[in-house]
Every structure is written in C-alpha cells, then in structure tokens.
Amino acid sequence: MTSDGGALVHSLAEAEVLALAAVYSERISAGQLLRQAGLESARQPQGTSTAIEYWHAVNATLVQGVLPDARCRILTIAARDFPANPAFQTGLAAAQDAELAGGQPRVAGQPRNTAQARRADRELPTNGTVIAFDAVGYSGLNMLEQRQLRDGLRGIIEGALAEARIPSALLQQDRGDGYLMVFSADIPKARIVADFVRELGIALNDYNATHNERGRIRLRVSIHDGDILEHGTGWAGDTVVIGARLVDSTPIRDALAHDKDADLALILSSEVFVSVVRPRLRGLSPSSFREVDVSVKTFSATAWLTLPGRPLPAVPAVPAGRPSGTQTPAVPVSQKGPEGPDHSSGLDEPDGLDAPVRADGTKWDFFVSALEADEAWGAWIAGFLQENGYLVRYDAWNPVGTNEYWALDKGLNFSERMIVVLSEAYLASDKVQASWGTAFNRDRGGLDRRLIPVRIEECEPGGLLGGIRYIDLVPFRRDAERARSYLAQEIDRAVKGSYRPTVAPPFPGC
Structure with a gap:
C-alpha cells in the first residue's frame, strides 16, 4: 500500500x-x-x-x-x-x-486502458468528501488545556478512522479548535457517515469518561461532498467552504447548547443525506435526522441534523445567555407548527414542500408529473389520490415564488412513487424525460412499482417507458365514475404489489 x-x-x-x-x-x-x-x-x-x-x-x-x-x-x-x-x-x-x-504495478495480463487513463493533473478539480470538525468552548481554555484538547481530538479522530477501517484522508488540516479532512471519492460516503461517525462517538465517549468537565471534548461535525481543487498544501473550492459553513451554523451550535449531555452533533449537506441516509445505507435511519435551514454569511441552504445516539430536541431553544437582538435560530422546516411563518402559504401542510420526513425516508406517497397542456388531468389524478388518503406532490399546486427546479428535485427525491401522465405531448417533451428517468433508474426491474404511467389519450410509449405496463384511462375519458373505480383498483394493485380477483373468472369456453 x-x-x-x-x-x-x-x-x-x-x-x-x-x-x-x-x-x-x-x-x-x-x-x-x-x-x-x-x-x-x-x-x-x-x-x-x-x-x-x-x-x-x-x-x-x-x-x-x-x-x-x-x-x-x-x-x-x-x-x-x-x-x-x-x-x-x-x-x-x-x-x-x-x-x-x-505508481502501482499493473496486474499481470490485465490490458492497459490507455483511452480512459488520464494524467494526474493538479489543475483540475476532483471529487471528494469533506469533513469539518469544531470543538465547543476551545477559546475559553488556557494554553495547556488547549494543547491537551488538540492532542485528544487528534487521537479520537485517528482512532475512529482505524476502527472504521477507513484509509487516511488525502488532507488533514489542524485548525486549532478543529480539523478539516478531505477523503477521496473512492471511499464510500456511507462508510464515512455510518461507520466513522459511529466510531467517533464511541471514541469521544471513552475519552470524556476519563476527563473532567474542563477536559471534556464536545464536537460539531459536518460532512459534504463535491468537487475540490488541490491548492498548495490545502484544498480550494465551494465544497470545502460549504463544509466549514455547515459546521459553524446556528442549528448545530444550538443543538449542543440545548442538550448539555450530548458530546457529538452531526450535520449533513442535502446532497449527502439524499445519497446516503435516505436509501438507508449501512443501517442509517432518516427518521433520526431533522431538516434545518442554514444561513451563514452569504451561504444559505437546507441541511440535515442529528445528535448520534441521542434524541433531537423537539424545537431548538435559544441558548441561555444569548444577547438580545441576535438572530433567532431557524426553526427546522419539519417542525413548523400551524402558527409557523409559512402557514399562510400552505407549506406546512402534510403534502406541502415542507412536509416532514417519514420513517422510510420519504415525504410523499406519489409525485405526479404532467405537462402544462395536461394540467387538468394531472390535477384530477393528484386530487383523486389525495382523497384516498395518499400524500401527493403535484408541481402545479406550488405557491407563487417557488423555485421550480428546487421543487422538482424535492418531489423526485422524497416521493415513494412517481406517476407520469402520458400523452403525445408528454412523450415528445425533453423537459420531463430526466424526471421520469430518475424514477426509472431507481427501480429498473419495476419490482417496487416506483414509476407508474397513466395514459390519458391515444399514444404509445416507446423506449424505456414502452416496457412498463400503464394504467389506461382512455376508455373511460367520458365516464368519471368508471375512471375513478378503475384508477382506484390499479393504484391499489401497484401499492400492494399483487392482485387476486374476488370472483372466480368465467370458464373461457362458455
């Protein structure tokens, strides 16, 4: 090695x-x-x-x-x-x-793929995972205590990496009260978020068990991934900056200030949460995280917060001693109540953009995708599903001022299933192809029925959509009751994944 x-x-x-x-x-x-x-x-x-x-x-x-x-x-x-x-x-x-x-030797007999091999070029960005650490209360310690904390923090991090069997980082920067580490994209993010954070909590607990309150280490940790650029002895790029902004944000600071017994707080960027936690990789549970608003200097985004091994506070409280007039921490969007600031726009409704994340990592049962030309059908299908007890996202219902692409990303990433309203115009549209393509790629075999086409006019899907059985409303376009009955039956089949007729089928020879 x-x-x-x-x-x-x-x-x-x-x-x-x-x-x-x-x-x-x-x-x-x-x-x-x-x-x-x-x-x-x-x-x-x-x-x-x-x-x-x-x-x-x-x-x-x-x-x-x-x-x-x-x-x-x-x-x-x-x-x-x-x-x-x-x-x-x-x-x-x-x-x-x-x-x-x-500089490793090649495997004997293995062909050298010169067409795909690239030269190491430090002027080009590479993908990596950034972890930022910050110790609480460092500035209040004297010189000897600060040195002890830094030595302890280094040992905790290195021990956790060894126990998680994760190779050394490409970069480690000692920032006094914290650390910045950059890992190659070859190391799965799931192992960093699940295995390393777990071992970090164990090592931190073991260390604090042998130290008094002055020597206790409490850590804020952020994880983000993206393109980074090697620069001298460090790394540059927005990915590194975002990692530093997240670990310094109000929600993670207030979480530790609210729970005095917690020694570790973790905040993930939305990109890391969606790719690692939502699909429950390495045993991670979406329900242990809370969606929070982060705003630090010029940076503003949504992130995901947890206190590993401890329950999250119901509502982050303003820490005691905060000077009056300072900014109140943002209330997590999943905790906004009926009196919350967005009540007038409907965003706090169960099917609104700020719906809470459920235990399975989703917010909605269905995301309905329809072109503007078929908006009436899209609204009818979405309304029908909602009447039957499903939580539904339909972009035509977004309030004025909503970022269209942000809302689309939310709908795709946090919906269990996607319904596409099939028409000639829909099949010819490049705009929606990437949307249903995302749902298709998550369930190529169709075993989980993630992508459900509903045909509302004479058209014949081809390509990838052509291989998926669709719900056909064309024969019932002029009969609302039969359309509702048929749609209910087919949706029920898709959700349950099975169908057995209640009445024995007739003998074919009669």
Missing part, C-alpha cells in the same frame, strides 16, 4: 459493492470470482446472511490491503463477465487511473 493514493485501489466503491452483490449474489459465484482475483477462501467472509452484507464484509477485508490491486483484479473479472454493467466499466477505469497516479 502507498500513502499517496495507491492504497485506494485495494477497496471497492459503494456503487461497485452494490453492483457485485446484485450479480454475484450466490456464495458459489462470489467465491469463484474472489479466488480468480487472488483472495484465498480462508480470507473470504463467513456467516453473513445477505449478498449485500457479504460484499460489504469482503470490502472491509480488502481495506486492510490483504490483496494488492484488489479493485482492479475484481472489476476486471466482473467487467469481463458482465460487459454491459456500467458500474464495473466505470469502476475499472477509475481504478486504473488511481493505479497510474499512485
């Missing part, structure tokens, strides 16, 4: 783990692949119950460097067996690039 990036090719990215678990789900085929790659049977996981757990266990072994160039070896075989799988092709190219940059 090398310290300049070569070590990163020994383990798999999260997308590659998921792809391997999907196609090498049987232990026999998975074991054969690993033996071909050079991982002996004795080092392969034992006792795991599911394919996902098995491949995560494999990756935890690879992180230790037991198989040099493991990522290249495994993905070369997987790409050969499944040449149409983009995760294997993309991952193999990235592993080869990391190999070239780190």
Whole structure:
C-alpha cells in the first residue's frame, strides 16, 4: 500500500459493492470470482446472511490491503463477465487511473486502458468528501488545556478512522479548535457517515469518561461532498467552504447548547443525506435526522441534523445567555407548527414542500408529473389520490415564488412513487424525460412499482417507458365514475404489489 493514493485501489466503491452483490449474489459465484482475483477462501467472509452484507464484509477485508490491486483484479473479472454493467466499466477505469497516479504495478495480463487513463493533473478539480470538525468552548481554555484538547481530538479522530477501517484522508488540516479532512471519492460516503461517525462517538465517549468537565471534548461535525481543487498544501473550492459553513451554523451550535449531555452533533449537506441516509445505507435511519435551514454569511441552504445516539430536541431553544437582538435560530422546516411563518402559504401542510420526513425516508406517497397542456388531468389524478388518503406532490399546486427546479428535485427525491401522465405531448417533451428517468433508474426491474404511467389519450410509449405496463384511462375519458373505480383498483394493485380477483373468472369456453 502507498500513502499517496495507491492504497485506494485495494477497496471497492459503494456503487461497485452494490453492483457485485446484485450479480454475484450466490456464495458459489462470489467465491469463484474472489479466488480468480487472488483472495484465498480462508480470507473470504463467513456467516453473513445477505449478498449485500457479504460484499460489504469482503470490502472491509480488502481495506486492510490483504490483496494488492484488489479493485482492479475484481472489476476486471466482473467487467469481463458482465460487459454491459456500467458500474464495473466505470469502476475499472477509475481504478486504473488511481493505479497510474499512485505508481502501482499493473496486474499481470490485465490490458492497459490507455483511452480512459488520464494524467494526474493538479489543475483540475476532483471529487471528494469533506469533513469539518469544531470543538465547543476551545477559546475559553488556557494554553495547556488547549494543547491537551488538540492532542485528544487528534487521537479520537485517528482512532475512529482505524476502527472504521477507513484509509487516511488525502488532507488533514489542524485548525486549532478543529480539523478539516478531505477523503477521496473512492471511499464510500456511507462508510464515512455510518461507520466513522459511529466510531467517533464511541471514541469521544471513552475519552470524556476519563476527563473532567474542563477536559471534556464536545464536537460539531459536518460532512459534504463535491468537487475540490488541490491548492498548495490545502484544498480550494465551494465544497470545502460549504463544509466549514455547515459546521459553524446556528442549528448545530444550538443543538449542543440545548442538550448539555450530548458530546457529538452531526450535520449533513442535502446532497449527502439524499445519497446516503435516505436509501438507508449501512443501517442509517432518516427518521433520526431533522431538516434545518442554514444561513451563514452569504451561504444559505437546507441541511440535515442529528445528535448520534441521542434524541433531537423537539424545537431548538435559544441558548441561555444569548444577547438580545441576535438572530433567532431557524426553526427546522419539519417542525413548523400551524402558527409557523409559512402557514399562510400552505407549506406546512402534510403534502406541502415542507412536509416532514417519514420513517422510510420519504415525504410523499406519489409525485405526479404532467405537462402544462395536461394540467387538468394531472390535477384530477393528484386530487383523486389525495382523497384516498395518499400524500401527493403535484408541481402545479406550488405557491407563487417557488423555485421550480428546487421543487422538482424535492418531489423526485422524497416521493415513494412517481406517476407520469402520458400523452403525445408528454412523450415528445425533453423537459420531463430526466424526471421520469430518475424514477426509472431507481427501480429498473419495476419490482417496487416506483414509476407508474397513466395514459390519458391515444399514444404509445416507446423506449424505456414502452416496457412498463400503464394504467389506461382512455376508455373511460367520458365516464368519471368508471375512471375513478378503475384508477382506484390499479393504484391499489401497484401499492400492494399483487392482485387476486374476488370472483372466480368465467370458464373461457362458455
């Protein structure tokens, strides 16, 4: 293993783990692949119950460097067996690039993909994960106490990384009362958010158990990801700035000020929450996070806050001793009550843009997508679903002044299912293709019925939509009651995932 990036090719990215678990789900085929790659049977996981757990266990072994160039070896075989799988092709190219940059030898017999290999170029941004740490009350300590805190913080972070089996960061900057760390995108964000934060809380608790109140360390931590640019001995770019803004924001400060027993507060950018927490990767639970408004200097955004291992306060209180006239902390949008500032616009309604996140990580049961030309049908379908007890997002109902693209992103990311109102105009529109394409990619096999087309006029979907069975309202365009009955039946089938007729079908020969 090398310290300049070569070590990163020994383990798999999260997308590659998921792809391997999907196609090498049987232990026999998975074991054969690993033996071909050079991982002996004795080092392969034992006792795991599911394919996902098995491949995560494999990756935890690879992180230790037991198989040099493991990522290249495994993905070369997987790409050969499944040449149409983009995760294997993309991952193999990235592993080869990391190999070239780190100076690692190539696997014997492995072709060099010179078309996809790129030169290490420090003038181009790269993707990474930024973690910012800030210690509470640092400025109130004397010189010796500050030195003790810094030594303790460094040991806590390094110990947590070791226990989580996460390789060293590309960059670590000691900022006195805190740390800034930048990790390569090759390290799955889910392992950082779940495994590292868990071990960080354990290490912090162990440290504080042996120190008095003056020596106690309480941490604010933020995690964000995006493009970063190496600059001298540090990193530049909005990603680093946003990480620093989040850790210094009012919601996370007030969370620790409100709960004096909490030693750790974590705030995630929306990008990290949506990609890692909402799909419940590594056992993460969306219900343990609260959506909050962040405004620091010129930066303003939505983020997600939690106190790991502790309940969140119902409403963040203004800390005692705050000077009068200072800005009151923003009330989390998921906690705004009927008297909240947005009541007049309807945003605090269960189906409004500020609806609370449910235990399954969604806000709404259905997101209805229709063109303006078919707005009447979109409204009728959305209204029908709402009358039948479902929570619905329909963009035509957004209040004046709503950012259209922001609302669309919310609807797509926080709805369990998407209904597309099919017409000739809809099928010809490039504007909506990316929207239903997002829902399609989350459930390509259609097993969860994430994408439900509803045809409202004579048209025949092709391409990806052509392979999905649609609800056909065309025969009932002039019969509202039969349309309602048929739509209710088909929606019920889609939600339940099964259908059994209540009356035995007639004999076909009669």
